[in-house]
Amino acid sequence: MMKQTLRNTAFFIAALLAIGVSVNASAALNKTMIVDATAYNSVPGQTDSDPWVAAWNNRLRPGDKIIAVSRDLEKHGLTNGAKVRIEGLPGTYTVRDRMNKRFTNRIDVWMEKDVRKARAWGKKKLKIIFEPVK
Structure with a gap:
């Protein structure tokens, strides 16, 4: 009975590893960085002619x-479509915009049209966790 239980357990673990390899492999690919984090809005003066694109x-x-993201972060895989978790914020964010080349080591959190909220956010040093886009 004990040998059969061990065999069943070994088979179960092998099956989990077979289907879970991609999950574990992607978790191993996650990178962390400390970046400056600011906020921006879709309003004139902060964007170009179409603030929603x-x-x-x-x-x-x-x-x-x-x-x-600042352009220097793109070389780390933070490009269009990258998924990012941000220390202190719930959920996962998607990289969909890039900043002016004068900025470095920075992310800008989009706060739609809420300028007051963006100003209250200010500038922070935060850890981000992401899976690079290749």
Whole structure:
């Protein structure tokens, strides 16, 4: 009985590993970085002529969790579509915008049209966790 239980357990673990390899492999690919985090809005003066279209021609929609990244972070895999978790904020954000080349080591959290909220956010040093886009 004990040998059969051990065999069943071994088979179960092998099956889990076979189907869970991609989950574990992707978790191992996650990177962390400390970045400056600011906020921006879809309002004139903070964007170009169409404040609802981001740098890679993605249309931003209310309720989306979006960030812009400084261009130097793109070499780390933080490009269009990358999924990012941000220390202190719930949920997962998607990289859909890029910042002016004068900024470095920075993300910009999109706060739709709420300028007051973005100003209250200010500038922080935060840890981000992401899976690079290749």
